[in-house]
Amino acid sequence: MGVCWGPVLRVLVLQAAWALSGGQVRYSVPEEAKAGTVVGRLAQDLGLEAGEPEARRLRLVAQGRRASVEVSGASGALVVSSRLDREELCGKSAPCALRLEVLVERPLRVFHVELEVTDINDNAPLFPAAxxxxxxxxxxxxxxxxxxxxxxxxxxxxxxxxxxxxxxxxxxxxxxxxxxxxxxxxxxxxxxxxxxxxxxxxxxxxxxxxxxxxxNDNAPQFNQSVYKVQLPESAAEGTLVVRVNATDPDVVVEVLDVNDNAPEVWVTSLSVPVPEDAAAGTVVALLSVSDRDSGANGRVRCAVWPASPFGLVATFAGSYSLVLREALDRERVSEYEVEVRAEDGGSPPLRASRGVRVPVSDVNDNAPSFAQAVYTVLARENNAAGAELARLWARDPDEAGNGRVSYSVAEGVVGGASSGVARRPASSYVSVDAESGRLWALQPLDYEELQVLQFEVRAVDAGEPPLCGNATVQLFVVDENDNAPALLPLAGGGPGVGAAVSAASGPVSGALWAWAAWGAPAGQVVAKIRAVDADSGYNAWLRYELWEPRGKGPFRVGLYSGEVSTARALEEADGPRQRLVIVVRDHGEPARSATATLSVSLVEGAEAALAAAGSSSSSSSLSGAGLRPAEGGASAASAASATNVWLVVAICAVSSLFLLAVVLYGASRWAPRAAVLSGPGPATLVCASEVGSWSYSQRQSRSLCVADGAGKSDLMVFSPNFPPLPPPPPGPAAKETQPEPPALLDTVGQF
The missing domain is CATH 2.60.40.60 (Cadherins)
Structure with missing residues (x-):
């Protein structure tokens, strides 16, 4: 087997190069570089060939604050993705270096990249005051x-x-x-x-x-050097002789200030929008305040309104910083109108104000949230592929991509050895529209294969990094009457019984044999017709009707037990053989049925006993004592094998129901009224059947109550919302008609 040494040698050379260089790649980029500017050929510097960056999932991980660079998936180049501001990243520190980690998969390797952000002259000198x-x-x-x-x-x-x-x-x-x-x-x-x-x-x-x-650098000066005055000698004392005038550029006049100038407020710098995850102390704006008056009239006090979440910090004389005092939440308040108020110390004081609009930018800090943790969905079986089952919706209060939600079905496995269903992913049954959350079926559902499908629907937003929420969906498949009753071999009860059953699509028919002794009294059980229905609830509740012969025949069939018994004493006039046609129907809508033909041979009591003994010794594959197949031994053995499986299922079901009945019966003895297990509404009594075992659906049951004195061994629970049963057909079998089927307190929703 050949070995490809090329990739191995490249990895070894790359590791050696990294060991010599200290395992670090250094790049330099000027601040304020435009988005898309190539910083360096990262994949090439790491020794990756064309196509490898995407195949090996080359990606960047920033340490500390979010990086403003990213790796191009196709070329593997390191490019600028957002604004780089050296002063914001590093302040006065030099050099300004960002430490990044690069991950390469298959195999997983970690490389260190140092990105130096160089300074450009993007800040003008700033005096403390204008x-x-x-x-x-x-x-x-x-x-x-x-x-x-x-x-x-x-x-x-x-x-x-x-x-x-x-x-x-x-x-x-x-x-x-x-x-x-x-x-x-x-x-x-x-x-x-x-x-x-x-x-x-x-x-x-x-x-x-x-x-x-x-x-005082100026002497007083008269307006003329010599003043000549003529004065009569008779002038009285106090007579004005002359008016002289002298001036001094220094004669000082103090002008007292009057508070006639209101304060002035300017916004010299504004950094908005403010991310909602900005830390306390973040500077939002720089302001300058002045007053042209002097003294107390020119001393200005400043305040910000509303008092939170912003505050003012004095930096220099007349200069203030508007800073963040508390955490922001854009989903609660998306924009603030801040007013900076200035008041001087005059009497009365003069005031001025300046409004600042501070929008808050969104951060992906909210995961999608479903209205319910668990959704219950009902779907009828045999639904069409593509039928809509439900609509799910998750709320994400973030905006833009941070709040854009997409839906998917989380991969889960349905079925297994315990359920008897092959393990299949949930996504093979249902799908959800990524944008609308519309849940639909990918294939028709079969209640007999799958009763409950539980899976998770995931909602993921488009933020970076994305956040997700989950909801559990419990899909209950509602049974439809899509299975006809299936006949089982006869159970012993008379002198002798036998069966040869054939199955077909739709109604199932079979030929059955039994023996009865002459002179048998009325009420003696000759045979018991047994059938099962793969459906549940009303769809699996079976009743037996004697179709032929009509009128007053020697036999009758229990409406719900399926027991064939003598309606009167058997006489020779009844002939050597009776042919009975029995129809088994379920209570579905529309009802499905199966037909059984029972041939009853009338013989002497001793002959019936010998026939029964001979049948039990000759054929061990038939379930009743004294069974005697007329023909088709191989088919009878196959039917008997299937019967054993059904018998085990029926026995387990009846035993469980009997135990439940005993517990409920005991509980009802201690309660003043009939005990209701669940569900609102009036208490409706559900009593045990008088005869035989019943098919039932445990998953569709909702409520159950037992009246005092109900001493039956079998219980039935049925799905609701079906019309009442029609009256029984006329004839002898009508005497065995049982009461109407019990009703449930809580019902399944209509579709």
Whole structure:
């Protein structure tokens, strides 16, 4: 036998290469790369040939948070699947590396992949506030310095190296150049620009408002140097001589602030939507708050409404972060309207607000859920293939693919040695539509083969990873009257009996023999017609009717027992032989029947005894004492063999029913009324049959009660919803008519 060494050598070479390289593949990808960007030829780097990645199910497993890359099934390449943000993944840490695991099946191997996300210049420098107020004395000497708080940049490396420039001014640069003169210009407005080292560079600005404080650097000056006044000598004391005027650019006037400016609120950055599994502390938005007034009138307090699940955190003077305080649930609230309220310290205070809309994105955190854990479905046997049985529905409150549910029948095995049915998968009987949950039959169901089919239906959503829910379906097959009664060999009871039974499709007919002695009294049992029905309930409840001869014959048949007995004393006038045609019918709709022909030979008592003794010694294959087949010995032996099987089944069933009757009879003695085992409604008595054994269906039974004094050994339980029995045919057999069949308290649903 030849051995293919090629794949083995590739695996050995690959293992050696991995051992030398430390068992790790390293790739690099810039942040914000578009979805579909190829990061590296992973399958080729792992030594896999064309077609192997898909055959060996090459797949990626991320450690920690969800990866933004995936493996292409066809080519085995590692590609970008969603947005990569280095600042979100690693912050200021450098380098930013994602650790991934790659699984390869057949055989199962685990490889480690390190993906470095490199920085791009996607963040501009940001000052703590958009405006900065400064106050300087006008006599500050040139070269005086005062500190300014610099800008920050979320990038790293050269992309975060900042340089500053100042808007053109003859009084200021980044150092003071000229003497200030408040009287010339009281307020200076400058713009400081911060540029990073990226290519192209990104910038951020802050406005400097510099107020020049007054210094006493000016002497008072009169409006003229000499004032000439002529004054009469008779001028009275207190007479105004002259009005002089002197000015001083420094004569200081303090202007008191009035709270005439309301606070202002800006949203400088907004990161939405917020995943519903976001952790507490996640920053949703950055806000800037200012007030043009001064002192208490310019001090601003901020609050967020509603108070949960968001909160405000002060970062710098006048800057706030809107952060997540509590866990979110998109299925409960899918979107929030958040209002940031600002109030200054004036009297009365002035207020302002800014609304922020925060949508919540869905996460696959809900598994499909069925309305019921167990579904009970009734289906009649012989249903058409493709017939709809039920509709199942599972609810998934997630949205889009996370809430899109598909249905399937879970693989399970039905039957086995204990049930007598060959083991078959449940999916060979039923199927479920993947989208609608419609359950239908793949083939006609046969109650005689399968009474109960139990299986699971699985509902799986399309999330990543998918979540699933299960429901159990119990499918009860409801019996239909599709089996005619089958005759069994006669049971002994008279001087001699015999049988030769032939079966055919539809009604079954057979020829039977029995012997009776002259002078036998009325009521003596000559033979007992026995039949079984593979159906259940009413469909298997049998009755026996004497079809021929009509009128007052010497024999009669028990309506439900099948016992053939003498209606009167036998006389010579009855002839040497009587031919009886007996019809066995079930109570199905429509009813099915079988016909038995019984030949009764009338002989002397001694001859009947000798015939019975001879029959029992000559043929051991017949079940009755003194059986004597007329012809067809081989066919009689075959029928007797089948009879033994039925006898065992019948004996077991009758014994079980007898034990149940004894228990129920004892229980009824202790109860003030008839004991009802289950089911609502009025109590209806179900009594034992007066004669013989009965076929019954345990699975279709619902309720059972036994009246005091019911001393019969056989019990019957039948399926409901059938019309009442017709009256018995006229004739001698009508005297043996039993009461109407018992009714059940609880019934099976109609179809």
């Amino acid at each position: 405006r900065k107020n400064l106050s300087l004395s006008e006599n500050s000497p040139p070269g005086s310095r005062f500190p300014l708080e610099g800008a920050s940049d979320a990038d790293i490396g050269a992309n975060a190296q900042l340089s500053y420039t100042l808007s053109p001014s003859e009084h200021f640069s980044l150092d003071v150049q000229r003497t200030l003169d408040r009287e010339t210009m009281a307020v200076h407005r400058l713009v400081v620009t911060a540029s990073d080292g990226g290519r192209p560079a990104l910038t951020g600005t802050v406005e400097l408002v510099i107020s020049v404080l007054d210094a």
